[in-house]
Amino acid sequence: MAITSSLVMDQGVSVAQGTEPPPVQKPVHSQQPVDFENDLQPVLTRFGCTSGPCHGKARGQGGFQLSLLGFDANFDYEAITKEGRGRRVFAAAPERSLLLMKPVAEVAHGGGKRFEKGSPEYHLILNWIKQGMGRKVPDAPSLQKITVTPAATILRNNETLQLTATAHYNNGTTRDVTRLAAFQSNESPIANVDEYGLVSAGTITGDAAIMVRFSEQMAVCEVTIPRPEPVPPAMYAALPRSNFIDEHVWAKLERLHILPSDLCSDETFLRRATTDICGRIPLPQEVAEFLDSKSPGKRSELVDRLLLEPDFADHWANKWMDLLRPNPYRVGIKSVMNYDHWIRERFHQRMPWNQFVKELVAARGSTFRNGAVTLFRDRRTPDEVGTLVSQLFVGVRLECAKCHHHPFEKWSQDDFYGFAAYFAKIGRKGTGVSPPISGSEEFFFAGSSGSVQHPVTGATMQPKPLFGTAEVTADTSDPRDVLAEWLTSPDNQLFVQVMANRVWADMMNRGLVEPVDDFRATNPASNQPLLDALGNHFRDSGFSLTELVRIIANSHAYQLSSLTNEHNAVDTRNYSRHYRSRLRAEVLLDAFEDISGIPQSYGAMPAGTSAKQIWTHRTTSLFLDTFGRPDPNQDPPCERVPDSTVVQSLHLMNSEKIHSDLLNKNSHAAKLAESNQTSTDIAKELYRRVYARNPRQDELILVAELLDAKDANRKQVIEDLMWAMLNTPEFVFQD
Numbered sequence: 001m002a003i004t005s006s007l008v009m010d011q012g013v014s015v016a017q018g019t020e021p022p023p024v025q026k027p028v029h030s031q032q033p034v035d036f037e038n039d040l041q042p043v044l045t046r047f048g049c050t051s052g053p054c055h056g057k058a059r060g061q062g063g064f065q066l067s068l069l070g071f072d073a074n075f076d077y078e079a080i081t082k083e084g085r086g087r088r089v090f091a092a093a094p095e096r097s098l099l100l101m102k103p104v105a106e107v108a109h110g111g112g113k114r115f116e117k118g119s120p121e122y123h124l125i126l127n128w129i130k131q132g133m134g135r136k137v138p139d140a141p142s143l144q145k146i147t148v149t150p151a152a153t154i155l156r157n158n159e160t161l162q163l164t165a166t167a168h169y170n171n172g173t174t175r176d177v178t179r180l181a182a183f184q185s186n187e188s189p190i191a192n193v194d195e196y197g198l199v200s201a202g203t204i205t206g207d208a209a210i211m212v213r214f215s216e217q218m219a220v221c222e223v224t225i226p227r228p229e230p231v232p233p234a235m236y237a238a239l240p241r242s243n244f245i246d247e248h249v250w251a252k253l254e255r256l257h258i259l260p261s262d263l264c265s266d267e268t269f270l271r272r273a274t275t276d277i278c279g280r281i282p283l284p285q286e287v288a289e290f291l292d293s294k295s296p297g298k299r300s301e302l303v304d305r306l307l308l309e310p311d312f313a314d315h316w317a318n319k320w321m322d323l324l325r326p327n328p329y330r331v332g333i334k335s336v337m338n339y340d341h342w343i344r345e346r347f348h349q350r351m352p353w354n355q356f357v358k359e360l361v362a363a364r365g366s367t368f369r370n371g372a373v374t375l376f377r378d379r380r381t382p383d384e385v386g387t388l389v390s391q392l393f394v395g396v397r398l399e400c401a402k403c404h405h406h407p408f409e410k411w412s413q414d415d416f417y418g419f420a421a422y423f424a425k426i427g428r429k430g431t432g433v434s435p436p437i438s439g440s441e442e443f444f445f446a447g448s449s450g451s452v453q454h455p456v457t458g459a460t461m462q463p464k465p466l467f468g469t470a471e472v473t474a475d476t477s478d479p480r481d482v483l484a485e486w487l488t489s490p491d492n493q494l495f496v497q498v499m500a501n502r503v504w505a506d507m508m509n510r511g512l513v514e515p516v517d518d519f520r521a522t523n524p525a526s527n528q529p530l531l532d533a534l535g536n537h538f539r540d541s542g543f544s545l546t547e548l549v550r551i552i553a554n555s556h557a558y559q560l561s562s563l564t565n566e567h568n569a570v571d572t573r574n575y576s577r578h579y580r581s582r583l584r585a586e587v588l589l590d591a592f593e594d595i596s597g598i599p600q601s602y603g604a605m606p607a608g609t610s611a612k613q614i615w616t617h618r619t620t621s622l623f624l625d626t627f628g629r630p631d632p633n634q635d636p637p638c639e640r641v642p643d644s645t646v647v648q649s650l651h652l653m654n655s656e657k658i659h660s661d662l663l664n665k666n667s668h669a670a671k672l673a674e675s676n677q678t679s680t681d682i683a684k685e686l687y688r689r690v691y692a693r694n695p696r697q698d699e700l701i702l703v704a705e706l707l708d709a710k711d712a713n714r715k716q717v718i719e720d721l722m723w724a725m726l727n728t729p730e731f732v733f734q735d
Contacts, residue, residue, distance in 0.1 A: 034128040035137040037073045038169075042180040042215055043121045045070040047103065047114040054111055058403075062110060064088070071216050071405030071412070072456075077135050094129040120179075141169035146177065148212045148219040154255075155191065155201035155225055163197040163221055165212050181214045186523065191223040201225050205256055205570055211522040216405055216412070220521050227257035227567065235259060244537070245555035248530035249575050258568050261577040264561040266291055267693035268735050269299055273553055274692070275583060275734050276507050277306040279315030279612050281591040284688035291694060303553045307546050310348065311612075316545060317347040318586060318612040319506065322630055323392055323637035326378035328616050332438035335367040335374045340615035342371030353499055353543040354488035357393055361487060362480040366443050367430075373444040376426055377433065378636075382452050386420035392637055393487055395498035395519030396466060403455075409520045411466070417452050418464030422472075422483040425450040446478035468492070488543075494519060496535035500548060501525075504534060507552050509579040509734075510572070515639070526573045562735050580733050582644050585627035586611035588732065592623075595689050595722065597668035598661040626651045644732070652727050662719050669722055673715035679704040682718065690725045 034040060041050075049066060050056040056068040063084070067075045080088055080099060090097045101107045103114035104122060115121045128134075149164045165181040166174050183193045191208035192200045199210060202225065210221040236254045241247055253260060264272070270290050274282045282290070290302060306312060320343060328336040346356050363372035379385040383402060390396045400406045401416035427447030431440040452461045463472045463479045470486035472479045487495055498519060505511035512525040512534075525531045534548070541547035552558050560578050568576035583591070589611040593600050602609055602619050611624065617632040626648055630638035652658065662669055668689065672682055683703035687695040695703070706717045725731055 032127075033134075033137040033140075034124060034131055035140040036077055036128070036133075036135055037215075038137075038140055038143065039124060040128050041070045041073060041076060042177065043124060044076070045215070046180040046182065047121065048111065049103070049114070050076070068404040069213075069216075069407055074135075081133050089129050089133055091129060091133065094126055097125075097129055099129070100125055141171040141173060143215050143217060144168050144170050146181070146212065146214045146217040146219050148210070148221045150221060151219070152222040153224070155199070155223060157201060157203045157225065157228055159201045161199045161201075161223075163193070163199060163210065163212065165197065165214055165219070167214055167217070177214045181212050184211045184213075184522075185209070186211070190225055199223060205258065206573065207256075207526060209522065209524050216410070218410065218521060220524060222524060224255060226255065229257060231257050231259060231567075240556050242554055242556045243551055244533050245530065245552065246557055248527055248533060249555075249557040251529070252527045252574055253576050256571075256574060258571055258574065258576045259565060260557070260575075261561045261563055261565055261568060263556070263559055264578065264735070266299075267691075268561070269559055270302065271692035272578070272734055273299075273302060274306060275587055277303065277315070277549060277553065278309050278311035279318065279584065279587050279590070280311055280610075281587070281594060282688075282692045283594065284685055287688040287692050287694075299559065300554050303550055307550060311610075312546075312549075313347040313350070314344065314610065314612050315587075317344040320347075321615075322640065324375065325616070325636060326374065327632055328618055329436040330438060331374060331377045331433055332367065332440070333616075334439065335371070335377055335442075337615050338367060338369075338371035339374035340371070344613075347545075350544070350546055353538075353545060354495075355543070357488055357495075358484040361389060361393075361484045362478060364445050364478075366441055368441045373442075376423075376428075376444050377442055380433070382420040382423040382426075382450075383416070385423040385426075386416070388637070389483075389487075390419060390466065391517050393498060394466065394492070394494040395501070395513070395517045396494070397518055397520075409522065413454065413456065414461075415464075415466060417454050417461040419466055421452040421461045421463040422479045424452045424463075425479060446480075490539055493532075493535060496539045496543070497531050499543075499545075500534035500538045501531060503545065503548050504552060507549070507558060508575060509581040509642075510575075514573075517637070517639075527575075578735070580735055581642055582627075582732055583734055584640070585624045585629045586614075588627055589621070589623050591731075592658065592661075592726070595668065595726070596658075596661040596664070597671070598664050598666065623651065623655070623657070648732075649727070652732075658723075658726070662722055667719075669718045670715060672718050679707040682707065686718070686721055686725065690722065691730055 044050050044066065048054055050068060050070045052068060055061045055064050055066040059065060064079065066079055070076060088098045094100070098107070100122065102109040104117040105113035106117070145168050147166050147168065149166065153161060155161060163178065163183070164176065165178045167177045168174050178197050181197065183195065183197050185191055185193045185208050187206065187208035189202055190204050190206045191202065191210065193210050197212070201223070205225055205227045207225070208223045210223060212219045212221065231254070233254070236250050239246070239250050239260065241250070250260070267287070270282050270287065274280060290298065295301060321340060324343065325339065326336060360372050360375060363370060363375065365373055367373055367377055376385065379388055387399050387402070390398045396411070398411055398416050398419065401411040401413055405412045425447045427445040428442060429445070430442030432442060434440070453459065454461055463470070463482070465483070465486050468486065468491070470482050472482050476482055486492065489495070498517065501511045501513050502516050505516045512527055512531045513519055513523060537551055538544070538548050557575050560576070562578040562580050564577055571577065572579070589600065599608065600611065601607065602614055602621065604616070604619060605614060611621070617629055628640050628642070630640060661667060664670065672685060677685070680700055683695045683700050686703070687693055687699065703721065706712065706721070707714060
């Protein structure tokens, strides 16, 4: 059964060009009751009245404020019927109400004309005013969910499809709300959607998610645009499969009619795996041994060896420092150093990820003895801690729900402050933060009091998880213990999938979900079955980062070449080839040290420290700043920008430090020049050290000509070659 209302619509006909709204039936002019929440509010939202640039912004527009996207029905009802002495609605002459005259442009309106006089929307508002502007129709049903038809589809290039949005209510009735729904595509070049729900496929192969929003409910239609030319299934069946990752990647590529690139070369795999797993470039002897090896399993053997190195722990700890490390001048130098030590020690211990998160979220003790509590020294209010924890460990960005209902998700202010309430009873003892020194010790413990109030209702919020159950009882000494158990539960799919997605993004240079910590229905994964499988593997391995990295590195998909073929040149999110990326700042700086042979020194760090072991971004390094380490004044979590810049190129070409290290009398260049090695041996040493490969024949000839030229300065030639090689994309980028 469908709900009847003053606005009756027939959405069964597809729109040919998308220039006109879907056809509607003539409006009903009966005394059918109009419900404010079910009928009128969706009209205001659909035509932009409650949007951010209009009356939905923080202070409203023209003295008239509505809740953002109509998520607070009571607030909007009061604003329309009572504010301004009721001047917006005129019961004695409903047609003269500003609520009608402004959107049809009968009087001046900053928002312009929103709909036509006589339209279904016009008559709906008119009937509501005539009926006495009631807040709630007796026995009116409540909206439970919306669905979109179809929920998933495959379209050919330039094909169109009309979507249908259906509202489902708690009394079992449904209603076609296509005309009142909002539509948005996350990949408009692949599949665009107009304001009436008409999807238009482009000519780019890929996927798009069409978000459909009605009231506070959302649904998603997944649209796939395959290549026009089909590929025989036998070609996919013949593709190699190293583990479950390949099964899922090939299945997605088959759906898109894309064939993957060939396998990368051994030398490419060696540099790729070493930089990804350990954050360093291979040494010349490693290059020679690996390329000379005839073992059929040498790639998996390399992965196993790299996973045992201390560099593995430091490299991945350094990544998490970006997401957790605060400014030492805000929370104290000793506190941040202890925090770094706590994190790094657990990565070296190969602590299971669920245990790491439990210890961090429920940390207690002194900032001088338990570095984990520095999290709570930096984030000092429940709402600050709640947003950090939800974003990092379940991929939910709650920040929007702090002030209003999340515009692209289901999270409300109740969800935000219920989650924050888990951190309401953190006890503190000490002088707190006192920038720019904050040198004192502070203690954190389970307090006996503390609460979180809802900013609108004033109600005291009880701790509540974002989904599932995690009940805090009268016997619970610290609500954070309950939250930690909920977060790390084997049943919490988001917990394992968020971590799996982060590691996948680090190794494949694009997450299955992008941004990596923005999990929501309106931002679906590019390959959800693969994400599910990775999360399950991570959980079943005992939450082991080592095993997660191992399974990815051993997959055929990870070992694909970055060179494109006729099928995959436009693919940027389905892993039909490897996506090149600039090396991380610390990896580049450590690589330069290995190449020059001159140790780098860092303030507040002992001799022999690598760049990835630095405990604070306050440590001076023009090189690291140039290549994108986070601003130390920026609040975590800090995601790095991987883009290359002109400044980076200029730094490599003109840096006095790079120049002096290359010319140093103790450098590798000087030692090579003083040796008795032939030009061939020197060429091999240079190319293995900088590029992790053997030189090609033309490169051997070039080096020999330069070194053996009449009056050639052997040391200067080697220095110039090194400098030139450092300024090439082959050094700066990972292939």
